Structure formats: structure tokens, C-alpha cells
Amino acid sequence: MNQHPTLAFIGAGNMARAIIGGLISNGFPAAKIRASSPTIDRLADLKSQGLFVTTDNAEAMSSADIVVLAVKPQMLKAVLQPLAAAAARNKPLFISVAAGITSQSINKWLGGDQAIVRCMPNTPALVKMGANGLFANASVSEAQRSQAVSVLSATGLTLWVEQEEQLHAVTAVSGSAPAYYFLFMEAMIAAAEKQGLSKEVATQLTLQTARGAAEMALQSDVDPAELRRRVTSPKGTTEQAILSFQANHLDRLVEEAMQACAARSVSMAKELGDD
Known part of the structure; x- marks a missing residue:
């Protein structure tokens, strides 16, 4: 301005x-x-x-x-x-x-x-x-x-x-979404603690990894799906985690969560508005 x-x-x-x-x-x-x-x-x-x-x-x-x-x-x-x-x-x-x-x-x-x-x-x-x-x-x-x-x-x-x-x-993809990532971070930290890491170490590694992954995606000339494929070696450790997420239908969970968020946004507009 x-x-x-x-x-x-x-x-x-x-x-x-x-x-x-x-x-x-x-x-x-x-x-x-x-x-x-x-x-x-x-x-x-x-x-x-x-x-x-x-x-x-x-x-x-x-x-x-x-x-x-x-x-x-x-x-x-x-x-x-x-x-x-x-x-x-x-x-x-x-x-x-x-x-x-x-x-x-x-x-x-x-x-x-x-x-x-x-x-x-x-x-x-x-x-x-x-x-x-x-x-x-x-x-x-x-x-x-x-x-x-x-x-x-x-x-x-x-x-x-x-x-x-x-x-x-x-609202579903960005407005409410920081809480989704915080929830995922919570789950990762808790799982790392069960595997023997201290809460401090688990927290710092989780947060820095989230930050680094986001920065990589922002700076990359390919989409997140391709970035995920590039770090998923056949029969490697990452592949096992990804296969577990897919077997438990992570994509469907995310879609349903975002649909629920958007639906609540629609109902709030009707409840609070005066159109």
C-alpha cells in the first residue's frame, strides 16, 4: 500500500x-x-x-x-x-x-x-x-x-x-487444519515415547521433522505425492509405515474429517447468519 x-x-x-x-x-x-x-x-x-x-x-x-x-x-x-x-x-x-x-x-x-x-x-x-x-x-x-x-x-x-x-x-483445508497437524504430532510423540525416547527428544524430533517436510514441499517443483514416493524405498522402513497408514485407510479418515469440518461450517452459517 x-x-x-x-x-x-x-x-x-x-x-x-x-x-x-x-x-x-x-x-x-x-x-x-x-x-x-x-x-x-x-x-x-x-x-x-x-x-x-x-x-x-x-x-x-x-x-x-x-x-x-x-x-x-x-x-x-x-x-x-x-x-x-x-x-x-x-x-x-x-x-x-x-x-x-x-x-x-x-x-x-x-x-x-x-x-x-x-x-x-x-x-x-x-x-x-x-x-x-x-x-x-x-x-x-x-x-x-x-x-x-x-x-x-x-x-x-x-x-x-x-x-x-x-x-x-x-475452513477444512487450512482454517481448522493446524489442529489436524497438532493431533498428528501428539500421536507421533506418544508413539516415540512408547518406543523409548524421552518426551523432550520425541517432541523436538517430531516438530523439526514436520517443519522440514513442509519446507521441502514448499521449495520442491514436484507435488507431495511424488516427494513421498521418492523417500519410500521398496522393502525399506518408510514403506512399512506407509503401508500401515494405507491399510488403515488414512486417506478416508482425512476425507471424512474434512467433510465433517466443512459441514459444521455450513451449519454455523445457518445458525448464526441472517440471510
């Missing part, structure tokens, strides 16, 4: 702080960022970084070019409805990181005719290694799409989907 827009964060939880921290570390001026939260105590550290902070959401978004909605999904309707008049006056770009709530619901609660980008982030955003799936409604201009990427890329990868329903799949 060559000319820094004014950003307002409605909500100052972990995801908002991840984006704010990434922006500031990338050179975005703190003085151009505002944040609101119901309790002023939660904002003290942001104020110390040079942000304008307030407990008044309307004050936070006053004159803002971009408003990041970073409140819990079940709170979003109550937060947005009182802001409809200000939204009609200012017409900022709204970026929502609230899981499950559709752009149609957000637009309705804001009074209609608003430019809205929905983002499905994930928790590695906290260490600037996030993966963000984005969707823009029809009111978002090309310039605003670029602004959204500039803001959200402060936390990691940003990719667009063309249909809002695809965000349910994004």
Missing part, C-alpha cells in the same frame, strides 16, 4: 493482533491504525505501540478506509447493527475474519450496499505463517481487492476463491 489507508479493527483479539503486528513490522504506520474493544485494559499494549484505541466501535471506524471485523461470530450481528448508519456514510471496505458468517448477512446487518471481503484465516497467522482464503462480494472494487491482500498478506499467504461457498472447503 503506497498511500497508507486508515485501518480500524473492531475487536482486538489474537487474530486482530496478528494482523496489526504483521502490518507494523512491514512498515505500516501505527498512527494509521485504530482498534476497539469493550474493555480499555485490553487495549493498553496497542496504545503503547502508537495506535488510537477506544471502547466505541463507531469512533474506531470513523473516517476509516478499511474496517477489519475481528469479533466472535456469535457477537457479530449485535456489533454491526448499531454501525449501519456510520457504514452508510463512510462506505469503507469491510474485511471479516469471523468464521461462518456470510457476506450477505454482514451486508444486511450493515444496512446494505457495502463492500465486503470475507477471510478464512488460521492460527499460524500469529507467527506470520498463516494461510488466508478470501472472497469478495460484488461491491468490492479491484483497488479494494488489492488493499485486502496488502492487509492480510501481513500474516502469510493470501488466495482468492470465486464462490463464497468454497470458504467452507477453505
Whole structure:
């Protein structure tokens, strides 16, 4: 962003702080960022970084070019409805990181005719290694799409989907997926302990291996399936582990887990939305 827009964060939880921290570390001026939260105590550290902070959401978004909605999904309707008049006056770009709530619901609660980008982030955003799936409604201009990427890329990868329903799949493949990997790490650590390693050694080897495998896959010019084949020697140790995974239908377990995740995303949208 060559000319820094004014950003307002409605909500100052972990995801908002991840984006704010990434922006500031990338050179975005703190003085151009505002944040609101119901309790002023939660904002003290942001104020110390040079942000304008307030407990008044309307004050936070006053004159803002971009408003990041970073409140819990079940709170979003109550937060947005009182802001409809200000939204009609200012017409900022709204970026929502609230899981499950559709752009149609957000637009309705804001009074209609608003430019809205929905983002499905994930928790590695906290260490600037996030993966963000984005969707823009029809009111978002090309310039605003670029602004959204500039803001959200402060936390990691940003990719667009063309249909809002695809965000349910994004939730399954990246939004919720860090927990899948953590679960797999837990299982590996526990198994290594049963084989005689200390928890510390098992943990360090597991985490470094996960990190290395991900980096190899990112840097490689072939897909993960080919990388897996290249390290699976016939009749070797790796092959025995892979054959065990396949015999126990790991692929089916993963597919069913991701389908369950996406289905819950769909049901949350119906439960919490107002389409």
C-alpha cells in the first residue's frame, strides 16, 4: 500500500493482533491504525505501540478506509447493527475474519450496499505463517481487492476463491487444519515415547521433522505425492509405515474429517447468519 489507508479493527483479539503486528513490522504506520474493544485494559499494549484505541466501535471506524471485523461470530450481528448508519456514510471496505458468517448477512446487518471481503484465516497467522482464503462480494472494487491482500498478506499467504461457498472447503483445508497437524504430532510423540525416547527428544524430533517436510514441499517443483514416493524405498522402513497408514485407510479418515469440518461450517452459517 503506497498511500497508507486508515485501518480500524473492531475487536482486538489474537487474530486482530496478528494482523496489526504483521502490518507494523512491514512498515505500516501505527498512527494509521485504530482498534476497539469493550474493555480499555485490553487495549493498553496497542496504545503503547502508537495506535488510537477506544471502547466505541463507531469512533474506531470513523473516517476509516478499511474496517477489519475481528469479533466472535456469535457477537457479530449485535456489533454491526448499531454501525449501519456510520457504514452508510463512510462506505469503507469491510474485511471479516469471523468464521461462518456470510457476506450477505454482514451486508444486511450493515444496512446494505457495502463492500465486503470475507477471510478464512488460521492460527499460524500469529507467527506470520498463516494461510488466508478470501472472497469478495460484488461491491468490492479491484483497488479494494488489492488493499485486502496488502492487509492480510501481513500474516502469510493470501488466495482468492470465486464462490463464497468454497470458504467452507477453505475452513477444512487450512482454517481448522493446524489442529489436524497438532493431533498428528501428539500421536507421533506418544508413539516415540512408547518406543523409548524421552518426551523432550520425541517432541523436538517430531516438530523439526514436520517443519522440514513442509519446507521441502514448499521449495520442491514436484507435488507431495511424488516427494513421498521418492523417500519410500521398496522393502525399506518408510514403506512399512506407509503401508500401515494405507491399510488403515488414512486417506478416508482425512476425507471424512474434512467433510465433517466443512459441514459444521455450513451449519454455523445457518445458525448464526441472517440471510
